[in-house]
Amino acid sequence: MSNTQSTSFSQRYFNMKMNKMRYGWDKAKRMKVCYLFLAPYAILFFTFFILPICTSIYYGFTYYNILEPARFVGLQNYVNLVLQDEVFLTAVKNTFVIAVITGPVGYILSFLFAWFINELPKWLRAIAVVIFYAPSIAGNAYTIFGIIFRGDAYGYLNSILMDFGFIDAPILWLTNPAYIMPVLIVVILWMSMGTGFLSFVAGFQGIDKSMYEAGYVDGVRNRWQELYHITLPSMKPMLLFGAVMSITSAFNVCDVPRALAGYPSTDYAARTVVTHLFDYGFSRFEMGYASAIATLLFIVMILSKKVISAALERVGT
Amino acid sequence: MAFPLIFAIGSALKPLDELFRFPPTIFPQHPTLDNFSDLIVTMGQSWVPFSRYLLNTVLITFLGTFGHLIIASMAAFVLAKYDFPGGRTFFNIVVTALMFSGYVTGIPNYVIMSKLGMIDTYWSLLLPAFAAPIGLFMMKQFMESLPTALIEAAHIDGAGEFRIFWNIVMPNVKPAWLTVIIFSVQSLWNNSAATVIYSEAKKTLVYAFQQIQAGGIARTGQAAAVTVVVFSVPILIFILSQSQILETMASSGIKD
Structure with a gap:
């Protein structure tokens, strides 16, 4: 039954x-x-x-x-990656440092710049947008940093420092492992005002002005409260888009270290996860191993997107 | 922010003795176009005529952008304006794919292209460019702001979907075109295609330029000239279309 x-x-x-x-x-x-x-x-x-x-x-x-x-070969590639490949661990460490510094700093800087230029007159704002956005569409213009940071006395930074007497011999900015990472971080930050920045600029323009008036009636006392309680919540979609863009650029760093620090760089000091992948995939043709690296990268990127969208959910509440 | 770019332009205009002057100067004292004319001389000596590289890049950039604009707009139109099974899921996958750029999908892409016999043809650059996620994303977000009533009215007047798309939707999203165009041009123009194109006659301009830059110290002046030539194109397009691009970016957000 x-x-x-x-x-x-x-x-x-x-x-x-x-x-x-x-x-x-x-x-x-x-x-x-x-x-x-x-x-x-x-x-x-x-x-x-x-x-x-x-x-x-x-x-x-x-x-x-x-x-x-x-x-x-089962999990062999992953086992080798984690247990045997010391260069990969360097690459992970470098990528992590780059992502943790340039990701949030670039993101916050683009947001603050967008906020500052928001109240400029229209023509001035247009010029500012071009100036901030230009580096990220300038293709391989970052190679110019190769001249600025050149290791001999003709390098601009070296010559300025020597002129003022801070140093008495040129510093090998791009060859000495101690300096490579800071230099790379500067260059990547320079390029980081990308698509996210444009989205923020447009987002600020789109906020309904009457929201601010209503906010002041409801007891918003200063600009920071206004930013946190009104501006940020109304820009949530742009903030998420900007975050996705900055995760992408922070984790996919490859061309800049290859062009500036050499490939391979001294002591692998400029190796990132993607240069490592490039090395195995396109120089050694170990596609399986390179694919394992790519898979790990996919997982990390998707997870960081989840974490960030969860964090953004709480903004302004 | 603009300093390195100004500095690059300055270097490109310096004569040889100023490039290596100590202490170095930022602005040239005796500006000259020698570096650019040297560049043309070097280009003239290359194995494949320089105009060929230029033609390759212009062709790829133009066709890739045009195809991308049409194909991505068609998809964006139905994703933005119709609710059909699978549409929302598809769009979510595209948003996730925004994060996968360049080398990460490079290896399996290479394998797939070689299976399809596309290696060393322009298709290996064009077809992936047609399907770039960022263009579809921007287009769809912008099209959502179009009034649905407009489309319904056209339906009642008896217009077919394609006619609605071509005669009503597309003319109304011109700002989004420019945005899609700048993203597409920028990525195609800067694409050196080093991993998928092997014949010298099919190489792109940026690839040829990189070879000149690799000439080292002796080519410092020409390398600076190259940098200026390469970055001026996308920046010019951006300057000309920036107000329209910002209008599109206003709808760029990702709603969770």
């Missing part, structure tokens, strides 16, 4: 599910023109963004050098 009852229950549940699916299917059929519009993008996006991530996860468990078929 109880048996039949449970069957009928599961039957009913099954029917309900089927109906729901049929409803979804009918809707999908009615909306088929939507899929038609989406298809070209979706196919390309799947091929060049989703499929690579899936294959990367798969190759992470294999030994693969492009010439021979991939050989399954």
Whole structure:
């Protein structure tokens, strides 16, 4: 008896599910023109963004050098990464330092700059936006830092310091492991006023002015309270977008250290996770190992996005 | 912030003796265009004619941006204006994909492209550029602000989806076009394509420039000239379109 009852229950549940699916299917059929519009993008996006991530996860468990078929090696790559590869640990440490310093500092600086220029007259604001944003679209203009930080007396920083008598011999900024990281952090910060900054500038423009008046009536006393209780909550979507952009740039540092500190750099002092990945993937053709690195990076990036959006949820409450 | 860029322009205008003067100066005392003319001479001596590199880059940048604009806008239109099964999930995946750039997907991308026979063709640069997540993201967020009534009215008047898209939606999102264009141009123009293009005749301008910069001390002046040439294009486009771009960025937020 109880048996039949449970069957009928599961039957009913099954029917309900089927109906729901049929409803979804009918809707999908009615909306088929939507899929038609989406298809070209979706196919390309799947091929060049989703499929690579899936294959990367798969190759992470294999030994693969492009010439021979991939050989399954289980967790070997991950074990080697964590237990044997000292350079990888240096890379993780460097990436972590870069991400922890340039990520939040760049993010906060872009926000503060956007806030400061918000009340400038329109033409002045336009100039300021171009000046702050230019470094991040200037392509490989960061190579100019190679001249500023050059290790001989003709390097600009060395010559200025020597001129003032702070040092009596040129410092090898880009070759001495003690100085590489600070120099890189300066350069990456210089480039960090990117898309997030534009989003903040636009976000400030979009805030309804009457909100501030209402806030003052409700007892907001100074600019900081105004910022925390009114401005930040109304800009939450922009803040999240800016955070995603700054996680991306902080974790994907690769070209700057390769161009400035050399590849490989002295004592691997400028090695980041992505330069390590580049080394294994494109110089040594150990694709399996490089894919394991990529997979770890995906996981870390997705987790940091989750942490940041949870933190932003609490802003202004 | 702009100092290194001004400094780069200054260096590009310096004659050789000033480039190595001690103590160094920031502004050239006797500005000259020698570095640029030297650059042209060096380019003339290259194995493949210089104009070929330029043509490659212009072609890739133009086609890639154009294709991206159309394909991403079509997808953005239905994602922004229709509620259909799977649409929201798809968009969430695209937002996550904003974070995966460049080298991280580079390796499997290389494998996939080689399976598709695209290595050493322009397709290896164009097709991924068509599907860049940032363009779809910006476009979709901007299109959401279009009044739905506009589209419904067109429906009632008997316009088909494609007509609505082409004649009603696209002309109304011109600021977003410029934003999509600047992001796309910037990434294609600066793409050296070192890992997917091997034939010298198909190399991009930035790649050729990097070879000149790699010439070391002897090419210091030319390297500075190269830097200026490369960064001036995206910056100019940005200056010309910045008010429209800011208008688009106002809808750029991610709502959780």
